[in-house]
Amino acid sequence: MAGETIAAVATPLGEGGIGIVRLSGPEALAIADRMFQRKDGQSLLQQPTYTLRYGKVVDPKTGRKLDEAIAVVMRAPHSYTAEDVVEIQCHGGVVVVREILNLALELGARLAEPGEFTKRAFLNGRLDLAQAEAVIDLVQSHTRLGLEVAVDQLEGSLSRRIAQIREGLYDLAVGIEASIDFPEDDLPEVELDEVERGLRASLEQIEALLATADDGKILREGLKTVITGKPNVGKSSLLNTLLDENRALVTDIPGTTRDTIEEVVSLKGVALRLIDTAGIRESSDLVERLGVERSLQLLEEADLVLHVLDRSVALTPEDFQILDMTKGSRRILLVNKTDLPPAWELQDLGEIDSPVLEISLVAEPERVVAALSEAILDLVGLAAVHSSAGSRALVTRARHKQALQEAKRFLEESLRTHLAGLPLDLVAVDLYQALEALGEITGETVRENVLDRIFAEFCIGK
Numbered sequence: 001m002a003g004e005t006i007a008a009v010a011t012p013l014g015e016g017g018i019g020i021v022r023l024s025g026p027e028a029l030a031i032a033d034r035m036f037q038r039k040d041g042q043s044l045l046q047q048p049t050y051t052l053r054y055g056k057v058v059d060p061k062t063g064r065k066l067d068e069a070i071a072v073v074m075r076a077p078h079s080y081t082a083e084d085v086v087e088i089q090c091h092g093g094v095v096v097v098r099e100i101l102n103l104a105l106e107l108g109a110r111l112a113e114p115g116e117f118t119k120r121a122f123l124n125g126r127l128d129l130a131q132a133e134a135v136i137d138l139v140q141s142h143t144r145l146g147l148e149v150a151v152d153q154l155e156g157s158l159s160r161r162i163a164q165i166r167e168g169l170y171d172l173a174v175g176i177e178a179s180i181d182f183p184e185d186d187l188p189e190v191e192l193d194e195v196e197r198g199l200r201a202s203l204e205q206i207e208a209l210l211a212t213a214d215d216g217k218i219l220r221e222g223l224k225t226v227i228t229g230k231p232n233v234g235k236s237s238l239l240n241t242l243l244d245e246n247r248a249l250v251t252d253i254p255g256t257t258r259d260t261i262e263e264v265v266s267l268k269g270v271a272l273r274l275i276d277t278a279g280i281r282e283s284s285d286l287v288e289r290l291g292v293e294r295s296l297q298l299l300e301e302a303d304l305v306l307h308v309l310d311r312s313v314a315l316t317p318e319d320f321q322i323l324d325m326t327k328g329s330r331r332i333l334l335v336n337k338t339d340l341p342p343a344w345e346l347q348d349l350g351e352i353d354s355p356v357l358e359i360s361l362v363a364e365p366e367r368v369v370a371a372l373s374e375a376i377l378d379l380v381g382l383a384a385v386h387s388s389a390g391s392r393a394l395v396t397r398a399r400h401k402q403a404l405q406e407a408k409r410f411l412e413e414s415l416r417t418h419l420a421g422l423p424l425d426l427v428a429v430d431l432y433q434a435l436e437a438l439g440e441i442t443g444e445t446v447r448e449n450v451l452d453r454i455f456a457e458f459c460i461g462k
């Protein structure tokens with residue numbers, strides 16, 4: 001498979017300044033040479049690495065000229081994929097890039113699968129798996145902070161930490177292997193102590209990494225923020241205010257929002273995946289009832305709940321129902337419509353231990369955005385991530401978290417075995433399992449189906 005030459009359009013399909021068709025593999029230069037005529041008449045095959053030349057793309061069978069273009073040559077192993085790579089930079093039109101890609105395919109290239117360029121970079125050892133995943137995170141990041149974390153990971157911040165832990169465990173394993181050959185009773189007490197110390201030290205390092213997983217997830221995926229409340233309280237108005245555009249329909253008819261609307265906004269570097277939902281109430285209308293059901297389900301998955309209440313109409317059982325439903329969630333109460341005469345007082349809500357903001361989305365939208373941003377950052381407690389400068393190793397993916405948890409379980413088991421005074425070869429069994437689990441993060445021990453799943457997240461051409 002690595003013997004094949006792949007091709008894909010590397011830029012978004014649409015009208016743009018330039019479009020890039022990328023080829024990678026052993027035949028990349030030969031194929032590009034047959035479809036690209038350099039202005040100076042020289043062959044691409046002789047073109048030095050890291051150089052570009054002007055010319056035109058011509059179909060060799062018909063002599064038809066497709067476009068004027070620039071050919072960039074990057075030879076193995078110093079390219080993105082560590083293979084020979086040619087990028088043809090043409091005018092950025094939907095048809096022209098397709099035609100050039102088709103020509104490359106006719107001449108012997110195969111259409112790349114999603115993420116295949118990056119997958120090759122991984123298989124060829126230019127990136128480890130955590131770094132390859134950082135490439136997707138970088139492309140998909142919604143905020144500056146998310147981008148910074150992805151760049152750090154691409155540069156190896158997480159990989160280095162995992163490598164350190166693995167090295168410590170390897171040393172321990174080597175020590176154990178050496179002593180297994182001795183009869184148990186001859187083992188000096190010191191060595192046994194060292195095994196315990198080594199296991200505990202590695203466990204601590206793993207726990208320290210695991211402690212970053214919540215922040216990491218928020219930075220990578222954003223905070224899944226569900227706006228809830230009974231009908232007509234101003235949920236869609238809140239979404240529109242935070243987005244600064246009229247995204248959701250706002251009317252004074254209760255039950256306006258039927259389906260959920262999801263949009264991403266950035267608040268001081270943290271992405272909020274805002275979800276506006278159907279107002280929660282008993283309803284005989286089927287469509288509305290389905291909407292309410294979906295709202296309830298979303299509430300369960302939320303990282304953050306914004307519960308909107310209407311100060312200008314009397315509280316109803318629905319308000320209390322929602323309060324009760326969300327009391328276990330990280331939430332903020334927004335008491336809206338304070339520009340109108342109040343129909344109830346805050347103490348009527350009873351004991352509330354969530355932050356409460358009194359707002360008017362109609363009268364003072366800017367203040368609402370500022371106050372809510374502050375309240376959210378406080379509540380989520382990302383202050384540490386904000387202030388820590390330089391390279392930080394954060395666990396951003398569920399896959400990494402699971403592998404770390406697995407490694408932790410094996411090490412704990414290993415430690416238990418050891419403390420119970422059982423033979424060292426038994427201690428070693430779990431230790432090797434822990435090493436294997438950690439190796440999945442960087443890809444040393446990863447399974448093929450896991451790889452497929454990871455690279456399927458990419459777009460074609462990356």
Ligand SMILES: Nc1nc2c(ncn2[C@@H]2O[C@H](COP(=O)(O)OP(=O)(O)OP(=O)(O)O)[C@@H](O)[C@H]2O)c(=O)[nH]1
Pocket residue numbers: 229230231232233234235236237238249250251252253254255256257258277278279280336337338339340359360361362363
């Ligand atoms: N006076 C006043 N009216 C507001 C305020 N915020 C929203 N409204 C009005 O309240 C009505 C309902 O607003 P929406 O944002 O559609 O409410 P919703 O919660 O999304 O309603 P549903 O989608 O029906 O559940 C609209 O007429 C808004 O203009 C406010 O702060 N003050």
Ligand SMILES: [Mg+2]
Pocket residue numbers: 235236237248249256257276277279
């Ligand atoms: Mg609405």
